[in-house]
Amino acid sequence: MSGITSVMQDHHKLCDEDFAVAEEAAHKGDWAACAATYGKFRAELLAHFGVEEDTLFPAFEERTGMTGGPTQVMRHEHAQMRDLIGQMDAAMEQKNADGFGGAAETLLVMMQQHNMKEENILYPMIDQAIGQDGELSSRMAAGLAV
Amino acid sequence: MQPGLSFEQAPPISVPFRFFLTAPLFGMAAGLLLLWQGPAALASRWTGVALALTHLIAVGFMLQAMCGAMMQMLPVAAGANIWQPQRVTHLTHAGLTIGTLLLLAGFLSEQALFFRIAVPFMTVSLGAFALIVLVALFRTPAKGPTIIALRIAVFGLIVTISLGATLASAFGWQLALPLTEITHVHAAWGLGGWSLLLVAGVGYLVVPMFQLTPPYPQWFTRSFSVALFFLLAAWSITWLPLQRPDALQVALGSAAALLAVVFAVVTLRLQMQRRRKVTEPTLLFWRLAMACLVAAAAGVILQQLKPGEGEDYAGTPFLLGVLLMVGVFMPVISGMLYKIMPFLNWLHLQKIGKPGLVVPNMRQMIPEARMMMQFRLHLAALALLLAAVPLPLLVYPGALALIASCAWLEWNLVEATRNYARFSRELEERLAQEQVEPSPRPPSLGRG
Numbered sequence A: 001m002s003g004i005t006s007v008m009q010d011h012h013k014l015c016d017e018d019f020a021v022a023e024e025a026a027h028k029g030d031w032a033a034c035a036a037t038y039g040k041f042r043a044e045l046l047a048h049f050g051v052e053e054d055t056l057f058p059a060f061e062e063r064t065g066m067t068g069g070p071t072q073v074m075r076h077e078h079a080q081m082r083d084l085i086g087q088m089d090a091a092m093e094q095k096n097a098d099g100f101g102g103a104a105e106t107l108l109v110m111m112q113q114h115n116m117k118e119e120n121i122l123y124p125m126i127d128q129a130i131g132q133d134g135e136l137s138s139r140m141a142a143g144l145a146v
Numbered sequence B: 001m002q003p004g005l006s007f008e009q010a011p012p013i014s015v016p017f018r019f020f021l022t023a024p025l026f027g028m029a030a031g032l033l034l035l036w037q038g039p040a041a042l043a044s045r046w047t048g049v050a051l052a053l054t055h056l057i058a059v060g061f062m063l064q065a066m067c068g069a070m071m072q073m074l075p076v077a078a079g080a081n082i083w084q085p086q087r088v089t090h091l092t093h094a095g096l097t098i099g100t101l102l103l104l105a106g107f108l109s110e111q112a113l114f115f116r117i118a119v120p121f122m123t124v125s126l127g128a129f130a131l132i133v134l135v136a137l138f139r140t141p142a143k144g145p146t147i148i149a150l151r152i153a154v155f156g157l158i159v160t161i162s163l164g165a166t167l168a169s170a171f172g173w174q175l176a177l178p179l180t181e182i183t184h185v186h187a188a189w190g191l192g193g194w195s196l197l198l199v200a201g202v203g204y205l206v207v208p209m210f211q212l213t214p215p216y217p218q219w220f221t222r223s224f225s226v227a228l229f230f231l232l233a234a235w236s237i238t239w240l241p242l243q244r245p246d247a248l249q250v251a252l253g254s255a256a257a258l259l260a261v262v263f264a265v266v267t268l269r270l271q272m273q274r275r276r277k278v279t280e281p282t283l284l285f286w287r288l289a290m291a292c293l294v295a296a297a298a299g300v301i302l303q304q305l306k307p308g309e310g311e312d313y314a315g316t317p318f319l320l321g322v323l324l325m326v327g328v329f330m331p332v333i334s335g336m337l338y339k340i341m342p343f344l345n346w347l348h349l350q351k352i353g354k355p356g357l358v359v360p361n362m363r364q365m366i367p368e369a370r371m372m373m374q375f376r377l378h379l380a381a382l383a384l385l386l387a388a389v390p391l392p393l394l395v396y397p398g399a400l401a402l403i404a405s406c407a408w409l410e411w412n413l414v415e416a417t418r419n420y421a422r423f424s425r426e427l428e429e430r431l432a433q434e435q436v437e438p439s440p441r442p443p444s445l446g447r448g
Helices: A006-028 A031-064 A070-093 A097-130 A134-144 B014-042 B048-077 B085-109 B112-139 B145-173 B179-211 B218-237 B247-272 B281-305 B315-352 B368-387 B392-436
Strands: none
Touching (some): A006 A097, A031 A097, A031 A134, A097 B315, B014 B048, B014 B085, B014 B392, B048 B085, B085 B145, B145 B179, B179 B281, B218 B247, B315 B392, B368 B392
16 A cells, blocks of 8 residues: 555554564563653653544544544543553563563553554545645654654 | 445344343353263264354354444445345244354253254244345445345355254154265254355455455456355265265365365465454454365364274364364454454444544554464364364363353453443543533644
8 A cells, every 4th residue: 555644554663663573671570671662662652643633634634524433532542552661661660571461461452452443444435535745744754653 | 325335224232232242152062061961962963062163153152243233334335225124033043042042952852842842933034134134235335246146145045044953843743854965064054054155255255355455366266156156056066866976076076175275275275475463353353264164164074084993083173173173264254243243343433423533443452462372272172172073082172162151252252342332421421521622622633
């Protein structure tokens, strides 16, 4: 797929990659390594949410007039995932491997089913509604660069 | 709203949970029956005891858990809404629970009356479930290999139910029917056409999701379910002349078994390529299941290549039955329950809370160490029951281990249910307190 959202799909993969490294470090009790990779993952994930909420979703809502639909569900799930990130932050601070692992596991399932819905349903809708938009693409790329 | 985007269509938590909490009880019952009968259970696959054991696991444990998972999964993962979910739940759960007991009583007592009751009762309840689910699966706008696999799987369930009802009618009303042939076809559709395709369809979604593996290759997902369906259908037709297995039948049966091996190998390969390095119970259960699937399929092929050999000896059927049910499907189901129940708990607790109010996470629902303990018990049960084929006395410790594994599973699932109740109470209390005296909320996370 080469639509405007392909960059978002690739970014999902990047987040997955860094999630896995951070989770493994916490599991091993290597908190220094975890702090580095978790910090990277955290920044990427929040940047991803930010690009969607501030740039991509509004553009889609503006073109289609669909403001209360799928984008609202996605925003709600972002809020749930931010809560889990909050739990992971706290566990990280206390070097609590159980707490970190539990919140990470929950975030993983939540994140994967969320990505699946975006990639299978919402992104194709967005691609169809927006088509190509160079200005929007560059704003998205700038937002994702952390 | 687009279907499949929201969890709002998910049924109340009690809908799937009642199925999940019932399933291990029948697993324990199977272990108890095996313990009571001892090596006699291995005498022949056609004894009432052997048939009772098979159905305690296949219907009591497997189908029970699978129906519960379908009720939960279809609206959420497949965008397929089930008509009258509450009523369908009551009917299906009763059909499965009472139906398993009726079959158990019928096989053990050999009284026709039980089958005469079981036939209309199970045909109506399970048949209605299968038809309603099939309609939902054809009406969903969602597409993809999972939907196709699930449609064929439910069709396979309908074939299984129809043939099962035919067999039970033959017992109930002394009909002269070719029982052996129908039983082979009934079992193949139940284990292959329904159970394996359900596992595959769900696996396409959850294997990449839980372990961060690459997706299943398209060449595989495009062809697997359709190919297995046609092979099974063609194989079933070769039974019609009611003769000894001929070359075509052996070829078709072996090809179907080979397909199962391909599924297992593809799944194991994906899991080896997983980006998530943490090893957790669900991964272990899946790996065990896929390894047993390879072994069982090899056994099926060998058995077909040597038709007639040891036909009356129950060793081979017992071995294959243990491999498929205790080795493949019970582990996959346990592994899935350990993800589904904690995640559903968390998801439903989210609805009570509000942003900033910390909801306990998945691992606080069932401690991981206790899932691992059940995995070890199950592994022991499997090893002992397989070893009981050459050493029949091992059936006693094998049965004990099976009871222990199912009891442990039940304990873990009850714990998850009790934790759900406890956490929802605690969350509601905290919410009520906050309304009386608003406390400073934890700092919310900035966006981006």
